[in-house]
Structure formats: structure tokens, C-alpha cells
Amino acid sequence: MCGIIAAAAQRDAAPLLIAGLKALEYRGYDSAGLAVQEDQQLRRVRAKGKVREMEALYLADPFAGSTGIAHTRWATHGVPNEENAHPHMIGRVALVHNGIIENHASLRTRLQAKGYAFTSETDTEVMAALIDAHLSKGMCLREAVLATVQELEGAYAIAVISSDEPGRVVGARRGAPLLVGMGIGEHFLGSDAQALIQVTSKIVYLEEGDVVEISRASAQIYTGDGMPVKRAVHESELSADAVERGEYRHYMQKEIFEQPRAVADTLEARIGSGGVLSNIFGVDGEKLLAKVKGLHIIACGTSYHAGMVAKYWIEDYARLPVSVEVASEYRYREAVVPQGTLLIAISQSGETADTLAALRESRRRGYLGTLAICNVPESSVVREADLKLMTRAGPEIGVASTKAFTTQLAALALLTLHLANEQGMDAARYSELCEQLQRLPRAIDEALQIEPQIVQLAERFVHRRHALFLGRGMHHPVALEGSLKLKEISYIHAEAYPAGELKHGPLALVDEDMPVIAVAPNGPLLDKLKSNLQEVRARGGELIVFADKAAHIDGATAGGSILRIDAGGDFIAPAVFTVPLQLLAYHVAVLRGTDVDQPRNLAKSVTVE
Structure with missing residues (x-):
């Protein structure tokens, strides 16, 4: 189900993100979207339906940016529509999420009491607000994500960007897969290797509870308690040809x-x-x-x-x-x-x-x-x-x-x-x-x-x-x-x-x-x-x-x-x-x-x- 692709690249991110989402279409989904960051600004496009419909909206009003996140959603909390589609943006944060947050209702109530207003029915938007709340305490994005995941009950793989930290993406996983793609002068996140084969064959598989921060220059992984850790780099055996239909109709x-x-x-x-x-x-x-x-x-x-x-x-x-x-x-x-x-x-x-x-x-x-x-x-x-x-x-x-x-x-x-x-x-x-x-x-x-x-x-x-x-x-x-x-x-x-x-x-x-x-x-x-x-x-x-x-x-x-x-x-x-x-x-x-x-x-x- 749901697919994630994120990039901290040395080129425009949106075309890469769209291509990655197309590689993930096989997983099944009902809406799609992307958000791109450049010069402390976040721009977003979302659409119910197929990736091509979201792509058409983007091409009608394209925007540049070398860092971004994208998602294909399979509805769990909330019907398939643009408001419930990812990425979700609150304050300075944009976030995509695979999984289910079981304590989202209590977190939503707490955040509403702090003045946060929600526009979707999703559990995902609650995470974006919670990260923004931690940023307001003076934390950096990585620290805010680490603090947020400690409060979550359920399963998640997330990728997050903040207008305050251009050029960085933070990801985290528990109960849902998330991979790091190691490029040359750029790094990526994806929910599986097929999202990444267009840009790199070098893959790092995050362990349960890991948090990762990527930029063009580096990819640093942390354990759930914030300690830096190294994970093995694997050479993916997938090729772009392996996922083409060739002569077949389907x-x-x-x-x-x-x-x-x-x-x-x-x-x-x-x-x-x-x-x-x-x-x-x-x-x-x-x-x-x-x-x-x-x-x-x-x-x-x-x-x-x-x-x-x-x-x-x-x-x-x-x-x-x-x-x-x-x-x-x-x-x-x-x-x-x-x-x-x-x-x-x-x-x-x-x-x-x-x-x-x-x-x-x-x-x-x-x-x-x-x-x-x-x-x-x-x-x-x-x-x-x-x-x-x-x-x-x-x-x-x-x-x-x-x-x-x-x-x-x-x-x-x-x-x-x-x-x-x-x-x-x-x-x-x-x-x-x-x-x-x-x-x-x-x-x-x-x-x-x-x-x-x-x-x-x-x-x-x-x-x-x-x-x-x-x-x-x-x-x-x-x-x-x-x-x-x-x-x-x-x-x-x-x-x-x-x-x-x-x-x-x-x-x-x-x-x-x-x-x-x-x-x-x-x-x-x-x-x-x-x-x-x-x-x-x-x-x-x-x-x-x-x-x-x-x-x-x-x-x-x-x-x-x-x-x-x-x-x-x-x-x-x-x-x-x-x-x-x-x-x-x-x-x-x-x-x-x-x-x-x-x-x-x-x-x-x-x-x-």
C-alpha cells in the first residue's frame, strides 16, 4: 500500500519524485501528492486519483526545488480526496506517512488545545502538527522528529521537511519499511527499492526505530535514542528493465x-x-x-x-x-x-x-x-x-x-x-x-x-x-x-x-x-x-x-x-x-x-x- 519517495538532490526534485511515485503505483493507492522546498518555502500539489492527475496539476504550474517528499495514499483514516491526500502541511512542516497512528485522537485533542487547526480526517496531519510544536521549542528538525516518534503508538514510515531547514529531509520507521538511497552528491528515501532504482542501486535498509537525516552531502542514521549508528549498504539487484511490461498488455x-x-x-x-x-x-x-x-x-x-x-x-x-x-x-x-x-x-x-x-x-x-x-x-x-x-x-x-x-x-x-x-x-x-x-x-x-x-x-x-x-x-x-x-x-x-x-x-x-x-x-x-x-x-x-x-x-x-x-x-x-x-x-x-x-x-x- 502507500508509497513514499523523498529526495535531497542536486537537481529539481519534482520530476524525480513523480517518477518514483510511478514506480510505486503497483502498491495500490487512491490519491497522490508532493511537496518541494526551496529557499525556506514549501510548495505542494495533491490530487485524488492517479499519479498522472497530480502530475498534470504540477505541470500546469511547475515549481523548482531540489528537496522534496512525495506520496501515494491508500485511504485508512478519511475518504480518498485532496484534503486527506499527503503531504500534510502545518506551520513550517510537510510530512508523508505510511502506517497507522493508533493514539492520533488523543494527540489531536491535545494539539487543538494549543491552537492547531486540522483540515483533514487523517492521523498523519497530527504528526505534522506535533513535529511543528516541537520545532517551536527550539529543536532542529531531527530532534523534533525524534521527540515526536517517542509519543506515537502504532506503525509508521515518515519523511519530513521543514521550511526552516532547506536541503534536509528527516525520515523514521517503526513497523513499516523505509530505505535510504545513496547517490553521488544526493540522497533519497523510499518505501521500497523500486522507488529508488531510477536514481541509485545502493540501498540502506533502516532498522526498527531508526531515524535518518539526509542532505545532498550525507545520510546519517540514528537509533531511537538519538545515537548515531551505521547500517550496511546493499547493492540492489533490481533494474529498471525488470519492472517494464515489455510486450505484454499488463x-x-x-x-x-x-x-x-x-x-x-x-x-x-x-x-x-x-x-x-x-x-x-x-x-x-x-x-x-x-x-x-x-x-x-x-x-x-x-x-x-x-x-x-x-x-x-x-x-x-x-x-x-x-x-x-x-x-x-x-x-x-x-x-x-x-x-x-x-x-x-x-x-x-x-x-x-x-x-x-x-x-x-x-x-x-x-x-x-x-x-x-x-x-x-x-x-x-x-x-x-x-x-x-x-x-x-x-x-x-x-x-x-x-x-x-x-x-x-x-x-x-x-x-x-x-x-x-x-x-x-x-x-x-x-x-x-x-x-x-x-x-x-x-x-x-x-x-x-x-x-x-x-x-x-x-x-x-x-x-x-x-x-x-x-x-x-x-x-x-x-x-x-x-x-x-x-x-x-x-x-x-x-x-x-x-x-x-x-x-x-x-x-x-x-x-x-x-x-x-x-x-x-x-x-x-x-x-x-x-x-x-x-x-x-x-x-x-x-x-x-x-x-x-x-x-x-x-x-x-x-x-x-x-x-x-x-x-x-x-x-x-x-x-x-x-x-x-x-x-x-x-x-x-x-x-x-x-x-x-x-x-x-x-x-x-x-x-x-
Whole structure:
């Protein structure tokens, strides 16, 4: 969600800030704005809607200035409009903010008593007033920010400028990410690396509670108690080309077709002819995993569905008990943690607020250790976990995750095989599963070839309002993921059920206007699924079956459309069957004319609770 970019540059800041905001559009937002400082003056422009609308206002009346801050807002406190858009300005201060300040109401009352008047409904404007109040006591901007954050309850990443201190930007973070970009004769702040790749590849990741002051000449970081501290400089592997759409109509389509390469990268140098390499979790990881007696997986959204697939895998193949829980629920109950339990946190961004908070909460609950499965090496989840396994998906711009899911499955499959081998799996079966996993990139590539059939199928969905997805066993999470994709980007209401649950309620919804999408792999539950399909046919429902080529499902069984896929084996089938469901959601959304990459009300990285 919300994006931040700030600059203390040796050139006009506004064009840099606008370009940075455009690089952050994938995160989801509903308004945008920037403020620039020059010669003890602050000028601001804000607009509801897209960055281009704010840019047009700026270009109609441009203003110079080498220091500035900018923001894309996703509404939390207050409706999307110009008054609630960032930056917020009070007195001599302009401020942008990601996160939520929980004690904003009491702070607002206190500041109103001092004479401050507020023009927005936001919690952010309260921070700007509080910083201005501290400046009035004779503090410099850095001191005022340090004093302010001590009074805040909640999560924040902020960037602040003051008309009293030209050429300086002060930033701070707690519970939301903020990075420093190290340039030559200029420095920058950003909420993620993609905002900064246009100006620098040298990145510093701020730690919890850090405050940073940047100018053209320097970037100095301080701990929460005001002591100077050094943080490591990292060379970002991102490139501007990596976040271009290229020949594809949307980022989501591009990312769907990047999956064979992304999965291959996730597996590279981690699995060979002898199986999963034992050192992929590090020396300490290998020792820790040898002690595992059970696993507890926490995640949100698509990552939660990946964890559900992993539960089937690990319990089937490694014979270890696994529980999977939505991170936002885990935080607010006292989970029972059996001895020897490993906590696994799954997150694409590594900054998902609920997952990160659950990871932190887990420290007091007696886990054997923690493992992060993530796509961003320097993210908070990765830094704070004991072990890490990176997914190597590369940048994912589309809000609806695609390659994040399949690369998470690839990483979880590696973990499954490692644990299965530790638990004494039969050598022949272990070798067979390893061979399947190595075939996964090719199997996904083959599944992508049915796109022309999916395009034709999508035309039948354009005027639908509801859909049901069915799957059995480890393909129930695949059905959940398929329904999530369809509802996220096409706005068609969709639900997913284990196919055996049809007769326990959902069958009441089935009629000729309700398409039913079934995932039909070849396996021991196939005959059970066939019976469920007959139940749908008997009620006049329209069936669409994605069937394994090895599964004996004919027209008489399915009744509707059958699309045949070579799943490549029972182990990797969940990842392969996911691909046509992604394509279906994508092409339905395109035909319905929705904003595929930035669906309404959604954000890519959910950094607030």
C-alpha cells in the first residue's frame, strides 16, 4: 500500500519524485501528492486519483526545488480526496506517512488545545502538527522528529521537511519499511527499492526505530535514542528493465508468463541429481531442521494458500504435523506450541504487517525457531527470522500475486523434500519426487500453452456474477487461489470449496447461471471428484473442468468444457494447475475492462493491520 519517495538532490526534485511515485503505483493507492522546498518555502500539489492527475496539476504550474517528499495514499483514516491526500502541511512542516497512528485522537485533542487547526480526517496531519510544536521549542528538525516518534503508538514510515531547514529531509520507521538511497552528491528515501532504482542501486535498509537525516552531502542514521549508528549498504539487484511490461498488455500477464523462469531460479543450485542440497538453509538451518517435530505456518492471502498446500505435502511425505493459520488471527489467540515446533512465515514482500507482527509475537511462545519464505532479501520478515529461504521471483508489480505463489510452492516443496529425507523417506520415492520438482518449470511452461483455449473460455464469464471453484485434497487450496484471483481482478464473486462439501450447502447455489470450475488431477480422489461433478450436472450447473491428461474424464462425466493439462506428477500438480486458473482470471478481467494490475480497494503490500 502507500508509497513514499523523498529526495535531497542536486537537481529539481519534482520530476524525480513523480517518477518514483510511478514506480510505486503497483502498491495500490487512491490519491497522490508532493511537496518541494526551496529557499525556506514549501510548495505542494495533491490530487485524488492517479499519479498522472497530480502530475498534470504540477505541470500546469511547475515549481523548482531540489528537496522534496512525495506520496501515494491508500485511504485508512478519511475518504480518498485532496484534503486527506499527503503531504500534510502545518506551520513550517510537510510530512508523508505510511502506517497507522493508533493514539492520533488523543494527540489531536491535545494539539487543538494549543491552537492547531486540522483540515483533514487523517492521523498523519497530527504528526505534522506535533513535529511543528516541537520545532517551536527550539529543536532542529531531527530532534523534533525524534521527540515526536517517542509519543506515537502504532506503525509508521515518515519523511519530513521543514521550511526552516532547506536541503534536509528527516525520515523514521517503526513497523513499516523505509530505505535510504545513496547517490553521488544526493540522497533519497523510499518505501521500497523500486522507488529508488531510477536514481541509485545502493540501498540502506533502516532498522526498527531508526531515524535518518539526509542532505545532498550525507545520510546519517540514528537509533531511537538519538545515537548515531551505521547500517550496511546493499547493492540492489533490481533494474529498471525488470519492472517494464515489455510486450505484454499488463504486468499480471507478464508475471504469469515469467513463472517458468522464476520457478527455475528458485530451484537453481538447491536441488541436484542427488536430491535437495543439504546446505540451502545454512549450517545452522540444517542442524535446526533436524530437530523439527512439527510446523506452524502463518501467512496471509495467496501466501496462506501456499501454506495450505505445504501442509498436505509435509504431512503426506515427511509425516510431521502441520498447522496453518491466517497471521491476523494468530496474533490474537494463545496458540499451543508443542515442543520442537518450527514457525514458518510466508510473505511475498516481507513487510506484510500481520505476518511480521505474528512473527514477532511468536518469539515469546517457545518455538524451536523461525523460517522466512520470502521474495525480498532485506525485508523485515527475512531479517528477523532465524532461517530464510528466498523465492527468487523477481519484482512482482501486479497486485494479484501469480509468480509469488508458484515460487513459494517451489520453496515449500524444497523444504518438504528436505524434511522427508530427514524423516527417512524411501529412497526411490524421494528420488522420484525430486525428479518431479525439477520438471516443474517445464510443466508450467506447457500449461501456459493453453492460453488460446482460456481466451475463448473467458468470453463465457463476461456477464457472470458468481462462480464456484472445487478441488479435493491438496487441490482445495488451488481452488481457493483460483477463486481469489477471479474475485480480485474481475470483481466476480467467487467461492471455493472442497468438492465433497458440495452437498453440505453450496449445492443450493448451483443452477444454469452458476459456472462451476473444478480442478481434476489424476489421483486417488479422482473417482470421488467425478461423483461431485455429476452432482453439479444433475442441477443444471455449467461445468468447466481442468483435468490432468492422465485422468480419465470424458465429456459424459464432465458435461461442460474440459481443458486438459499435463500436471507432470502428483507432487507438483498443485503448482501446475494454478497456472490456467490465473490465466482464466486474467482474461475474464480483461474482457470486463477492469484495472487488472491495480484492482479497486486493494494494495500490493499490506503494511497496516
